[in-house]
Amino acid sequence: xxSPLTPSSPTPHxxxxxxxxRQRRAIAALGHELRLLVDATVRTTASPAALNHxxxxxxxxxxxxxxxxxxxxxxxxxxxxPGGVRMYSPVTGAGSPLAPPMRVTPVDGxxxxxxxxxxxxxxxxxxGHGGVSAMLLDELFGWACAAAGRPGMxxxxxxxxxxxxxxxxxxxxxxxxxxxDGRKTFVTGSITxxxxxSTVLVxxxxxxxxxxxxxxxxxxxxxxxxxxxxxxxxxxxx
Amino acid sequence: xxSPLTPSSPTPHxxxxxxxxRQRRAIAALGHELRLLVDATVRTTASPAALNHxxxxxxxxxxxxxxxxxxxxxxxxxxxxPGGVRMYSPVTGAGSPLAPPMRVTPVDGxxxxxxxxxxxxxxxxxxGHGGVSAMLLDELFGWACAAAGRPGMxxxxxxxxxxxxxxxxxxxxxxxxxxxDGRKTFVTGSITxxxxxSTVLVxxxxxxxxxxxxxxxxxxxxxxxxxxxxxxxxxxxx
Numbered sequence: 001x002x003s004p005l006t007p008s009s010p011t012p013h014x015x016x017x018x019x020x021x022r023q024r025r026a027i028a029a030l031g032h033e034l035r036l037l038v039d040a041t042v043r044t045t046a047s048p049a050a051l052n053h054x055x056x057x058x059x060x061x062x063x064x065x066x067x068x069x070x071x072x073x074x075x076x077x078x079x080x081x082p083g084g085v086r087m088y089s090p091v092t093g094a095g096s097p098l099a100p101p102m103r104v105t106p107v108d109g110x111x112x113x114x115x116x117x118x119x120x121x122x123x124x125x126x127x128g129h130g131g132v133s134a135m136l137l138d139e140l141f142g143w144a145c146a147a148a149g150r151p152g153m154x155x156x157x158x159x160x161x162x163x164x165x166x167x168x169x170x171x172x173x174x175x176x177x178x179x180x181d182g183r184k185t186f187v188t189g190s191i192t193x194x195x196x197x198s199t200v201l202v203x204x205x206x207x208x209x210x211x212x213x214x215x216x217x218x219x220x221x222x223x224x225x226x227x228x229x230x231x232x233x234x235x236x237x238x
Numbered sequence: 239x240x241s242p243l244t245p246s247s248p249t250p251h252x253x254x255x256x257x258x259x260r261q262r263r264a265i266a267a268l269g270h271e272l273r274l275l276v277d278a279t280v281r282t283t284a285s286p287a288a289l290n291h292x293x294x295x296x297x298x299x300x301x302x303x304x305x306x307x308x309x310x311x312x313x314x315x316x317x318x319x320p321g322g323v324r325m326y327s328p329v330t331g332a333g334s335p336l337a338p339p340m341r342v343t344p345v346d347g348x349x350x351x352x353x354x355x356x357x358x359x360x361x362x363x364x365x366g367h368g369g370v371s372a373m374l375l376d377e378l379f380g381w382a383c384a385a386a387g388r389p390g391m392x393x394x395x396x397x398x399x400x401x402x403x404x405x406x407x408x409x410x411x412x413x414x415x416x417x418x419d420g421r422k423t424f425v426t427g428s429i430t431x432x433x434x435x436s437t438v439l440v441x442x443x444x445x446x447x448x449x450x451x452x453x454x455x456x457x458x459x460x461x462x463x464x465x466x467x468x469x470x471x472x473x474x475x476x
Contacts, residue, residue, distance in 0.1 A: 026287075029290060029293045036297070037300045038336070040300045040307070041269075041272060044305060045306045045307070045314075046305050050305075051268045052264050052267060054299060055267045058272055059271050061295055061299075062271070062278045065284060068282075069278070069281035070283060072363075072404075072406055073405075075363050088357070089361075090336075090367055097336075097358070098336045098359075119310055120334065122328070124457070124458065125311045126458065127457075129373065131373025131375075132328065132369075134373060134395060138372060139367070153399070154399050155399050156397065158394070158396040158397075159372070164391075166310075168310055
C-alpha cells in the first residue's frame with residue numbers, strides 16, 4: 001500500500017506508473033483550467049447574450065466527452081482508496097473543478113492542509129461559506145485518521161466559527177488524532193490564515209469510525225477487487 | 239425588502255425587473271451547462287491527449303470573459319443580500335458550477351431544501367462527501383433563520399452522520415428554528431432521501447447569531463449602499 005499521503009512516484013522505466021502519472025497530470029491540468037473558468041464565471045458581469053453564447057460553447061465541450069464514463073461508486077483508476085490520492089475529491093482533488101484544492105501534508109503529530117478559497121466558495125460577501133470550512137476540516141480529519149493508520153468515515157463533526165474566513169488568502173488547516181476507542185477515532189483541528197496562525201477562525205472536533213470489513217464491502221462494492229490494500233487488522237478490530 | 243424565499247418577479251412593463259430576470263436566466267443557463275461539464279469531467283476516462291485538448295478549449299473560453307469582474311465582497315447586482323437570492327451560492331446558486339443546486343422553499347414551521355448530489359460531490363465511493371452534507375445543512379439553517387426574520391451567521395454547527403447519503407438521488411433536507419436567546423437563533427434539521435423521509439441520514443444542530451449593525455457594516459462594506467434592506471430592529475437587538 002502506498003503511504004496515505006504521497007502519490008506513487010514513477011520508478012524509472014515503469015510504463016504503467018508513467019502512464020498513471022501522465023493521466024494524473026492531464027486530469028490536474030484540466031481541473032486547473034476549469035477552476036479558472038469557474039472563477040471567471042462567478043465574477044463576470046457579462047451581458048445575457050454573452051453568457052448565453054458561452055453556455056452554448058460549454059455545451060459543445062461537454063459533448064466532446066463522449067467516451068466511457070464511470071458510474072457513481074466506480075473508483076477511478078487514478079485513485080488510491082482508501083487512504084490515498086483522490087483525483088476528483090471536492091476538497092483535495094487536483095482534477096475537481098469544485099476543490100480549492102487543499103494540499104495535505106503530514107506533520108509531526110498530524111496533518112496540515114493548505115489552500116485558498118475563491119469567490120466560488122463565498123458565503124457571506126467576501127468570506128468563505130461556513131459549510132466550506134466544515135468540508136475542509138471534515139476532509140482533513142479523514143486524512144489525519146488515515147495518517148494514523150485508522151482510515152474511517154465521519155460519524156460526527158462539531159464546528160465552531162470564531163471569525164470569518166477570508167477569500168483569496170492562503171489558509172492553513174491542521175488536524176490531529178486525540179484518541180481512540182475501539183473503532184472510533186477522535187480528531188481535532190482548526191483553520192487559520194497562513195500569516196496569522198495564532199488566530200483561530202474555525203475549529204472543530206470529529207469522531208470517525210473504521211467500518212468493519214463486511215460493512216466496507218457492502219457499502220463499497222468496488223473495493224472487492226482491491227481488498228489487499230485494506231489494513232484488515234485495523235478495519236475489523238471491534 | 240423581498241420575501242427571503244421568493245425572487246422578485248417582474249411586474250409587467252418594468253424594464254429594470256425584466257432585465258434582472260433576463261440576467262438571472264442567462265446566469266442560471268450558464269451555471270447549468272457548467273454543472274454538466276463538471277459532471278462529465280469528473281466521470282470521463284478520456285486519454286491525456288483528449289484531456290489536454292479540452293483544457294486548451296476551456297482556457298480559450300475563460301479568455302472570453304474579459305469584461306468587468308467583481309471582486310470578493312462585491313455583492314452581485316442580481317443578488318438580494320441579506321436573506322434573499324444568491325445567484326452564485328455554492329449551495330443554492332443557480333449560477334454556481336459547484337452547487338447541486340439546492341432549491342429552498344418555506345414550509346409550515348421552517349424550510350425544506352431539495353437537490354441531488356452528483357459524482358462531483360462524492361466523498362466515499364458512491365456517496366456524498368460528509369462535508370457537502372454539512373454545507374447543505376449550514377446553508378439551509380441560514381435560510382431557516384432568515385425565514386424566521388432573524389438572518390444571521392453560523393457560530394456553531396454540530397453534524398451527526400447516521401447513514402451514507404446516496405448520489406444521483408433526490409434528497410430532502412429540512413430545517414426549523416427551535417429557539418432564540420438575544421441575537422442567537424437555534425436551528426435543527428436533517429437530510430433524508432425524498433423516497434424515505436423517515437430514515438434520517440444526517441442530522442445537525444446549529445447556532446446562528448445576527449451581527450450588530452456596526453459589525454455588519456464593518457464586515458460587509460458593500461452593505462453601505464443597501465442598509466435599507468437590513469431589518470435593523472432585529473440586527474441591532476442585544
